[in-house]
Amino acid sequence: MSSVLIRYHEIALKKGNRPYFVDLLRRNLVSAVEGLSLTESKNLQGRILLSFGDGTNREEISRRLQRVFGVANFSFVERVPLDLTVLRERIVQALDGRHFASFRVETQRGDKNFPLTSPEINRQLGGAVKEKSGARVDLNHAELTICVEILPRDAFFGFDRIPGPGGLPVGASGRVVALISGGFDSPVAAYRMMQRGCRLIFVHFHSVPYLDKTSQEKVRELVKFLTRHQFASRLYLVPFGEIQRQIVAGVLRPLRVVLYRRMMLRIAEAIAKKERAQALITGESLAQVASQTLENLAVIEQAATLPVLRPLVGMDKQEIIDQARRIGTFETSAVPDQDCCQLFVPRHPATKSKIADVEEAESRLDVAALTQLGFEKAEIEEFRFPA
Ligand code: ATP
Ligand code: MG
Numbered sequence: 425m426s427s428v429l430i431r432y433h434e435i436a437l438k439k440g441n442r443p444y445f446v447d448l449l450r451r452n453l454v455s456a457v458e459g460l461s462l463t464e465s466k467n468l469q470g471r472i473l474l475s476f477g478d479g480t481n482r483e484e485i486s487r488r489l490q491r492v493f494g495v496a497n498f499s500f501v502e503r504v505p506l507d508l509t510v511l512r513e514r515i516v517q518a519l520d521g522r523h524f525a526s527f528r529v530e531t532q533r534g535d536k537n538f539p540l541t542s543p544e545i546n547r548q549l550g551g552a553v554k555e556k557s558g559a560r561v562d563l564n565h566a567e568l569t570i571c572v573e574i575l576p577r578d579a580f581f582g583f584d585r586i587p588g589p590g591g592l593p594v595g596a597s598g599r600v601v602a603l604i605s606g607g608f609d610s611p612v613a614a615y616r617m618m619q620r621g622c623r624l625i626f627v628h629f630h631s632v633p634y635l636d637k638t639s640q641e642k643v644r645e646l647v648k649f650l651t652r653h654q655f656a657s658r659l660y661l662v663p664f665g666e667i668q669r670q671i672v673a674g675v676l677r678p679l680r681v682v683l684y685r686r687m688m689l690r691i692a693e694a695i696a697k698k699e700r701a702q703a704l705i706t707g708e709s710l711a712q713v714a715s716q717t718l719e720n721l722a723v724i725e726q727a728a729t730l731p732v733l734r735p736l737v738g739m740d741k742q743e744i745i746d747q748a749r750r751i752g753t754f755e756t757s758a759v760p761d762q763d764c765c766q767l768f769v770p771r772h773p774a775t776k777s778k779i780a781d782v783e784e785a786e787s788r789l790d791v792a793a794l795t796q797l798g799f800e801k802a803e804i805e806e807f808r809f810p811a
Pocket of ligand 2: 605763
């Protein structure tokens with residue numbers, strides 16, 4: 425049997441709600457390791473313990489846990505009775521076959537009633553390890569770190585501390601609707617909000633049959649990928665071509681992109697209301713393209729009543745691309761496609777649209793009917809991880 429001890433930090437700060445957040449994290453961990461023969465999950469003091477049946481695949485468990493937001497780090501551990509002699513023997517035994525020139529013991533005492541302090545425990549265990557291995561103690565650059573946890577009922581030890589992604593458990597901050605396009609930015613924006621504890625509902629606008637289906641296929645791929653962090657996702661595919669056609673028929677070129685964006689926000693907001701989501705997320709970054717000047721961002725967001733959150737607003741394109749590589753969305757986003765916003769628009773759209781001009785242009789359209797059209801015609805797809 426193997427066990428994993430999971431450590432978190434940020435949720436520990438949320439005093440009143442702490443038990444709720446910890447339990448949410450525990451449930452997310454359970455979802456993450458579905459199909460890997462989990463036998464038990466429980467909250468210990470400031471830690472979560474997962475136990476697995478025989479024949480578990482450590483690499484896969486580790487890969488999955490590294491994606492769970494809220495996890496600071498984790499260790500594969502052995503459980504030992506609360507007795508220093510037994511602990512010492514078991515550690516020395518477990519070192520069989522391991523070669524290392526330097527080590528340190530790092531004890532954390534969740535049970536303050538234990539008769540020895542952490543430094544005393546480190547010293548006693550360290551002495552035994554040194555004797556057995558001949559390795560030297562190195563507090564700063566140890567080749568092997570032996571983590572020991574003293575909890576009220578049991579002690580645990582392990583040899584590695586694998587970093588998690590940090591952040592907050594998905595669901596802790598509520599539900600939001602993410603506008604996802606298939607480009608580089610929106611999947612990174614989605615990831616960053618998930619890391620802040622949001623559960624995402626995805627919305628994609630496509631212009632089939634005016635454009636091909638590539639953007640939809642990319643978005644499916646991206647949502648599938650991001651679902652590994654929230655375990656279940658819903659994607660709304662909104663046919664936008666007819667709406668664009670009507671905008672084009674009534675509105676001069678320079679304002680079209682801003683009008684497209686405002687329609688997207690209205691439709692996304694209708695979906696958000698149905699889904700009880702509290703905000704809209706976009707991948708906009710200040711001044712990255714003409715539609716993202718301060719003037720245009722202001723005019724665009726006036727179409728929504730919910731807050732429009734833009735987690736990338738202050739990031740450079742290169743920083744965004746670097747993060748896309750780190751989180752694994754780069755390859756899919758790099759596939760060439762045609763975004764619906766490029767349909768029927770000029771090379772140089774208005775960079776400083778004025779709300780009066782935009783409202784005047786919209787007065788020639790039936791905005792409510794177009795919003796309803798997008799909302800009603802949306803197709804819904806569900807994603808699960810593991811599939
Ligand atoms: P991205 O890389 O995310 O496509 P971008 O730099 O290409 O962003 P824009 O095309 O101006 O920027 O889009 C800005 C934001 O508007 C996107 O990040 C996304 O949140 C939203 N958006 C744009 N097009 C679509 C679409 N077809 N479906 C859903 N959301 C979209
Ligand atoms: Mg785009």
